[in-house]
Amino acid sequence: MNEIVEPPPPQKLAGPPPPQRLAGPPLWEVFIRGRRGLSHVHAGSLHAPDAEMALRNARDVYTRRGEGVSIWVVPSVAICASSPDEKDPFFAPAADKVYRHPTFYTLPEEVRQM
Amino acid sequence: MAERDHLEPGEQSPALARRFDEMLAEDDRIEPRDWMPDAYRATLIRQIAQHAHSEIIGMQPEANWITRAPSLRRKAILMAKVQDEAGHGLYLYGAAETLGVDRRDLLELLNTRKQRYSSIFNYPTTSWADVGAIGWLVDGAAITNQVPLCRCSYGPYARAMVRICKEESFHQRQGFDLLLTLSKGTAEQHAMAQDAVNRWWWPSLMMFGPPDDQSPNSAQSMAWGIKRFSNDELRQKFVDMTVPQADVLGLSLPDPELTLDGQTGHYRFGPIDWDEFARVLKGGGPCNEQRIAHRVKAHDEGEWVRQAAAAHAAKHAPVRALKPATEAVA
Ligand SMILES: [Fe+2]
Ligand SMILES: [Fe+2]
Numbered sequence A: 001m002n003e004i005v006e007p008p009p010p011q012k013l014a015g016p017p018p019p020q021r022l023a024g025p026p027l028w029e030v031f032i033r034g035r036r037g038l039s040h041v042h043a044g045s046l047h048a049p050d051a052e053m054a055l056r057n058a059r060d061v062y063t064r065r066g067e068g069v070s071i072w073v074v075p076s077v078a079i080c081a082s083s084p085d086e087k088d089p090f091f092a093p094a095a096d097k098v099y100r101h102p103t104f105y106t107l108p109e110e111v112r113q114m
Numbered sequence B: 001m002a003e004r005d006h007l008e009p010g011e012q013s014p015a016l017a018r019r020f021d022e023m024l025a026e027d028d029r030i031e032p033r034d035w036m037p038d039a040y041r042a043t044l045i046r047q048i049a050q051h052a053h054s055e056i057i058g059m060q061p062e063a064n065w066i067t068r069a070p071s072l073r074r075k076a077i078l079m080a081k082v083q084d085e086a087g088h089g090l091y092l093y094g095a096a097e098t099l100g101v102d103r104r105d106l107l108e109l110l111n112t113r114k115q116r117y118s119s120i121f122n123y124p125t126t127s128w129a130d131v132g133a134i135g136w137l138v139d140g141a142a143i144t145n146q147v148p149l150c151r152c153s154y155g156p157y158a159r160a161m162v163r164i165c166k167e168e169s170f171h172q173r174q175g176f177d178l179l180l181t182l183s184k185g186t187a188e189q190h191a192m193a194q195d196a197v198n199r200w201w202w203p204s205l206m207m208f209g210p211p212d213d214q215s216p217n218s219a220q221s222m223a224w225g226i227k228r229f230s231n232d233e234l235r236q237k238f239v240d241m242t243v244p245q246a247d248v249l250g251l252s253l254p255d256p257e258l259t260l261d262g263q264t265g266h267y268r269f270g271p272i273d274w275d276e277f278a279r280v281l282k283g284g285g286p287c288n289e290q291r292i293a294h295r296v297k298a299h300d301e302g303e304w305v306r307q308a309a310a311a312h313a314a315k316h317a318p319v320r321a322l323k324p325a326t327e328a329v330a
Helices: A051-062 A089-095 B014-025 B038-057 B059-063 B072-097 B103-111 B129-146 B155-183 B187-206 B218-223 B231-249 B274-284 B288-301 B303-322
Strands: A027-033 A040-047 A070-075
Touching: A027 A051, A040 A051, A040 A070, A040 B072, A040 B155, A051 A070, A051 B072, B038 B059, B038 B072, B038 B103, B038 B218, B038 B288, B059 B072, B059 B129, B059 B288, B072 B103, B072 B155, B103 B288, B129 B155, B129 B187, B129 B231, B155 B187, B155 B231, B187 B231, B187 B274, B274 B288, B288 B303
Parallel strands: none
Antiparallel strands: A027 A040, A027 A070
């Protein structure tokens, strides 16, 4: 077990742009399915005024060499993220349950395959 | 994900600072919402922004030849390459934004000359062979610089570099292929290739930055895992790789002092004109004015497109919001 780290201060997220300035085109997160049978994987982000443009831009920016057969674009503001600290207690319940892994169990020699 | 979220710069906590140092020591990656020292953040913003600026300004010298490419095949290749450079700029501006800056502000800093781009792009492309020399030498030098950045301590920058490096190898090869064709062509074509290499060789060596003893920020960047090799180490690596390739091309490099040192196995090369480097960096290169003027013009002329896209989005936004999801996506 790692030493217990001090919990991070409450997250302050990037606020809205200053009021005197027009907001630029929103940010989108791009997810790409490399080929059929695989799940969509985060590829990066881009700016676009709407979902349609975001899809077109994502095609041009992230799939110029056939890297994808399907694209999702998600407004970045719609994503809820866990705490950035991966040693955070949030993930602690998974750390001490070794019996969840098959390697925890020793099988008798006679069992050839399981 | 949601890589824009971040702790406010300047927030301090000794425990978080310790975590940061531990992660660097373990060669772990720093991610956008991790705590990081202000100076680390500022250094990355400046470096990534200037890298992004270099990618998009770098489109200009080559795009200069798109309309005059000697064949449809070469034209298609060159367009693909220039389009890639735009993409590289976008990956990098995206990586910079994860540090809490706005791409529009970075472009403003470029347009008002408050941030720099690689000084190599302030040289003109005076012949078709320059397209080959840029691919072979300039992209070659860029690759040498960029491959170690794939292991940079800052996750989004490293990921952008992985993507970029994959694409760069085509850039270098098409340049080599172009030069080889010219070199083996008519005497006039051969001379054109040689002239281009003569002009691009020294500026390419300058791309690695000042010598180690005159590069005050390098040590800190190394300690932060942003930089993995020194300027001189990378320059030497590039020279060692490139000299044998020049032989294959049947072209010479414009340095009478270039010799293989049997003891070290490295090529020794002549002195670099650092005065020229400083002069071009400060704005005194042949094309500094032209590059920025063109960049500002393109930005201003694109304003109506940005406005139209925003207006279109605003007009259709309510309709889209009402449309139910038609499929489970995952
Ligand atoms: Fe590039
Ligand atoms: Fe390139």
